[in-house]
Amino acid sequence: MALLGRIWNTAKSMFVGHSITLREMFTTPITVFYPEEKPPMERGSRSVPVLKVNEGTGLLNCVSCGLCERSCPPSCIKIEQALDAKGDRQSWPEAFELNLSHCMVCNLCVEACPFDALEMADVVELCSYQVQDLIFDKQQLAEIWKTSRSLRVANGERL
Amino acid sequence: MNILLAAILKVIGVLMFVGLNAYILIWGERKVSGHIQRRIGPIRVGGPSGIMQSAADILKLMSKEDFVPSGADWWLWVLAPVVSVAPAVLVYLVLPIGRTLVLRNLNVGLVFFSSVSSFTLLGIFMAGWGSNNKYSLLGAMRAGAQLFSYEIPLILSTIGVVMLAGSLTLQRIVAAQTHYGWFIFPQIVGFIVFFVASVAELNRTPFDLAEAESELVAGYFTEYSGMRWAMFAIAEYSNLFTLSALGVTLFLGGWHGPLLPGWVWFVLKSYFLVFVGIWIRWTLPRVRIDQLMDLGWKFLFPVSVLNLLGTGLYLMVR
Amino acid sequence: MSDSGRPVRVEAGPALAPHLPTSNDAGVVPTIGPDGERKLMTINLGPQHPSTHGVLRLIVTVDGEQIVHVVPDIGYLHRNFEKIVERWSYPGIVPFSDRNDYIAAITNEVAVALAIEKLAGIEVPPRAVHLRVLFSELQRILSHILFYGTYGLDLGAFTPFLYAFREREWGYTLMEKATGARMLYAYNRVGGLRNDVSDEWLADLAKFLDFVEHKAMPEYMGLLIDNEIFRERTIGVGKLTQEQAIAWGAAGPVLRATGIPWDLRKNAPYLCYDQFEFDVPVGTNGDVYDSTMVRMREILESVRIIRQVLKTLPNGPVLAKVRPTLSPAAGDYYSRVEGPRGEVGVFLISDGTTKPYRLKWRAPTFCHLQLTPLMAAGGKIADLIAVVGSYDVIMGECDR
Numbered sequence: 001m002a003l004l005g006r007i008w009n010t011a012k013s014m015f016v017g018h019s020i021t022l023r024e025m026f027t028t029p030i031t032v033f034y035p036e037e038k039p040p041m042e043r044g045s046r047s048v049p050v051l052k053v054n055e056g057t058g059l060l061n062c063v064s065c066g067l068c069e070r071s072c073p074p075s076c077i078k079i080e081q082a083l084d085a086k087g088d089r090q091s092w093p094e095a096f097e098l099n100l101s102h103c104m105v106c107n108l109c110v111e112a113c114p115f116d117a118l119e120m121a122d123v124v125e126l127c128s129y130q131v132q133d134l135i136f137d138k139q140q141l142a143e144i145w146k147t148s149r150s151l152r153v154a155n156g157e158r159l
Numbered sequence: 160m161n162i163l164l165a166a167i168l169k170v171i172g173v174l175m176f177v178g179l180n181a182y183i184l185i186w187g188e189r190k191v192s193g194h195i196q197r198r199i200g201p202i203r204v205g206g207p208s209g210i211m212q213s214a215a216d217i218l219k220l221m222s223k224e225d226f227v228p229s230g231a232d233w234w235l236w237v238l239a240p241v242v243s244v245a246p247a248v249l250v251y252l253v254l255p256i257g258r259t260l261v262l263r264n265l266n267v268g269l270v271f272f273s274s275v276s277s278f279t280l281l282g283i284f285m286a287g288w289g290s291n292n293k294y295s296l297l298g299a300m301r302a303g304a305q306l307f308s309y310e311i312p313l314i315l316s317t318i319g320v321v322m323l324a325g326s327l328t329l330q331r332i333v334a335a336q337t338h339y340g341w342f343i344f345p346q347i348v349g350f351i352v353f354f355v356a357s358v359a360e361l362n363r364t365p366f367d368l369a370e371a372e373s374e375l376v377a378g379y380f381t382e383y384s385g386m387r388w389a390m391f392a393i394a395e396y397s398n399l400f401t402l403s404a405l406g407v408t409l410f411l412g413g414w415h416g417p418l419l420p421g422w423v424w425f426v427l428k429s430y431f432l433v434f435v436g437i438w439i440r441w442t443l444p445r446v447r448i449d450q451l452m453d454l455g456w457k458f459l460f461p462v463s464v465l466n467l468l469g470t471g472l473y474l475m476v477r
Numbered sequence: 478m479s480d481s482g483r484p485v486r487v488e489a490g491p492a493l494a495p496h497l498p499t500s501n502d503a504g505v506v507p508t509i510g511p512d513g514e515r516k517l518m519t520i521n522l523g524p525q526h527p528s529t530h531g532v533l534r535l536i537v538t539v540d541g542e543q544i545v546h547v548v549p550d551i552g553y554l555h556r557n558f559e560k561i562v563e564r565w566s567y568p569g570i571v572p573f574s575d576r577n578d579y580i581a582a583i584t585n586e587v588a589v590a591l592a593i594e595k596l597a598g599i600e601v602p603p604r605a606v607h608l609r610v611l612f613s614e615l616q617r618i619l620s621h622i623l624f625y626g627t628y629g630l631d632l633g634a635f636t637p638f639l640y641a642f643r644e645r646e647w648g649y650t651l652m653e654k655a656t657g658a659r660m661l662y663a664y665n666r667v668g669g670l671r672n673d674v675s676d677e678w679l680a681d682l683a684k685f686l687d688f689v690e691h692k693a694m695p696e697y698m699g700l701l702i703d704n705e706i707f708r709e710r711t712i713g714v715g716k717l718t719q720e721q722a723i724a725w726g727a728a729g730p731v732l733r734a735t736g737i738p739w740d741l742r743k744n745a746p747y748l749c750y751d752q753f754e755f756d757v758p759v760g761t762n763g764d765v766y767d768s769t770m771v772r773m774r775e776i777l778e779s780v781r782i783i784r785q786v787l788k789t790l791p792n793g794p795v796l797a798k799v800r801p802t803l804s805p806a807a808g809d810y811y812s813r814v815e816g817p818r819g820e821v822g823v824f825l826i827s828d829g830t831t832k833p834y835r836l837k838w839r840a841p842t843f844c845h846l847q848l849t850p851l852m853a854a855g856g857k858i859a860d861l862i863a864v865v866g867s868y869d870v871i872m873g874e875c876d877r
Binding site: 192195196197198293294297300301364365367371372373374375376441442443444445446447448449450 | 518520526527528541542629630631632633634635636639640643700701704706707709710857858859860862
């Protein structure tokens with residue numbers, strides 16, 4: 001009798017499993033044809049911190065205060081403050097380098113920035129064969145900001 | 160001279176069919192498994208159906224490096240794929256594809272089929288032993304135990320059909336099904352035993368212990384690549400078709416069927432059984448080696464013997 | 478220095494580390510069978526093997542198919558987490574801890590954030606506490622769904638994996654909407670959360686929960702868990718007694734499978750778990766089937782908790798005012814949370830500066846892997862795969 005029960009259980013569970021797979025066979029596939037058809041990035045997706053450009057002046061918002069550099073846990077941001085001919089400090093960066101191969105996209109730099117100069121862009125296709133190509137300077141970062149959708153999320157605001 | 164020519168033509172025909180069949184089945188398995196998993200399967204090569212995917216694969220496999228693992232037993236290792244393809248081709252000799260379409264109507268067709276298909280084990284064992292790899296060895300040992308124990312219920316389950324038909328000739332067995340109706344109805348137990356045992360014979364999930372990916376990486380063909388690996392794949396899919404075809408011959412009326420010509424019915428029914436095999440493969444998890452042996456010796460074997468007993472009693476009282 | 482005189486933090490140089498016996502040393506791996514006659518075979522399962530969940534290496538001694546001994550060899554994914562964070566400021570540890578248990582990143586973040594907040598005496602707003610519960614439970618659902626998929630793969634069924642990824646994709650899209658990332662969220666901050674979630678998102682989440690409970694779970698059970706082959710493969714395999722489980726430091730589903738209803742959400746409530754009603758599923762035999770069932774039932778319990786959170790979610794801010802340079806008072810604190818795999822613990826020592834003096838991570842996978850020889854010996858090779866799979870191994874948190 002126990003044997004018959006086991007046979008019955010086996011047959012029943014096999015039937016249930018196979019009916020599930022057969023049913024799924026005739027439902028629409030959920031495949032996304034990636035290179036041709038890109039799934040939408042959600043609003044606020046983070047992929048790379050970029051430098052915001054002031055729309056009025058066309059200059060960077062960054063004043064080279066260095067707060068993002070200090071807040072960055074893996075130290076992937078390098079800022080060099082601009083100096084004038086006399087050697088006085090200016091309020092724009094001479095160089096702003098972001099090493100994307102170190103960056104962990106944690107958003108802490110964006111939160112540290114008091115001048116609304118950093119945003120998170122949502123471009124993911126930034127891969128490269130060379131690590132050197134993943135070190136972005138300020139022009140490249142501003143270019144990504146111009147060509148992609150980016151967003152500043154900080155301080156617990158509602159997304 | 161004509162006999163020789165006819166023989167050569169037949170061989171070429173069989174080889175072409177074996178290749179084409181493996182081609183279609185590999186593509187079909189990918190498509191079916193894809194749709195079962197709500198994917199699409201191959202779509203890029205050869206139009207939206209991806210029919211040329213296997214051709215692209217063959218090109219890739221042919222261009223691969225011919226790699227022999229160090230410490231391999233060279234002769235065994237090299238001959239193993241050939242040895243496993245040979246029986247897969249040989250069994251086509253007796254398959255009754257149509258009313259008159261059979262390469263050689265042997266009077267011991269069924270015995271020929273089962274004895275030749277047992278040679279697959281030899282190829283697997285040579286591959287496992289010759290590879291100088293522990294996974295391969297374990298896979299070959301598993302295959303040895305498995306194929307040996309499932310051969311017996313497989314043959315016993317066919318004997319019921321032989322008793323009803325009164326012949327070992329596959330053509331006569333098919334012809335007898337005009338009289339009795341399909342043998343699946345009087346021999347339903349035999350059919351189930353046959354089907355389970357043939358899935359085990361084919362080393363496919365849930366009985367794919369010999370190549371068990373999550374345990375033994377790829378089992379007996381872990382070390383094979385390129386065309387040598389492809390020959391194992393061809394043998395596997397060819398066996399899948401021939402065992403399904405044997406099931407159709409014995410239990411599903413062979414080439415019988417309305418309207419369409421006999422060989423079309425035969426191929427259609429065989430592909431239906433192949434589809435069921437693919438469907439099972441992509442649904443069930445794998446059994447363990449001791450459970451496999453239990454199922455073979457403690458369940459399928461007694462059941463098929465009981466089935467034989469029942470068939471014998473029926474023939475006596477009739 | 479701790480009281481016993483041993484350094485709690487290694488300063489520099491390899492000389493301080495004593496030579497511990499490794500699996501490569503003679504005598505660790507037996508080669509002669511118990512009767513002294515039969516030669517045993519040693520197999521290296523991994524670090525590259527289809528079912529080692531990353532880079533786990535198992536040195537398996539087999540007598541034919543029978544397993545005599547297993548030595549897990551870890552460390553292939555070592556990233557020096559504990560040492561690196563000694564040079565980082567406190568807020569940076571939270572996003573970095575995502576990389577430990579990368580399948581349940583929120584759990585790590587909550588554990589670290591709780592420890593830092595406790596040491597620094599930061600009060601977290603109630604909405605953030607509720608949302609942390611919500612995200613922890615959503616993360617548990619997603620982690621257990623992935624477990625279902627990979628466990629099916631371990632047992633030779635491929636299709637459950639892709640069905641699991643179907644729901645996981647939806648869940649990860651939800652996570653991306655809320656946190657901005659799909660896997661390594663960097664969502665918790667010291668003092669709360671990075672951002673609030675919208676009401677539409679909460680409505681979407683409710684739909685996802687309904688789908689998981691009414692559509693996905695019956696399908697999972699029917700396709701794999703209730704299947705007779707699956708039951709045969711798992712019932713009675715890798716049996717663990719309650720004493721063994723406690724002695725070896727098992728936690729989470731592996732411990733609860735033995736019948737001990739130990740769940741930190743109930744036994745040592747953190748966040749606001751004491752406000753919600755839920756059951757702690759337990760098994761009876763301590764085998765891998767029971768731990769699978771515990772996980773499956775925990776999905777439903779998590780759904781229940783999230784529904785309650787959705788009902789009682791208070792309004793208000795989600796981030797407390799925290800000074801940018803955080804220097805907690807000197808002291809230590811051990812915060813522990815119930816992760817999907819078991820107890821995730823963070824022992825944090827502060828010396829009053831802006832950088833932690835020492836951080837010790839307690840990873841459930843690390844403790845569970847020690848059980849492997851105990852649970853797998855005497856079984857077949859297939860049982861070993863079932864046992865290791867049943868821990869839901871994440872090597873990222875084991876090697877850290």
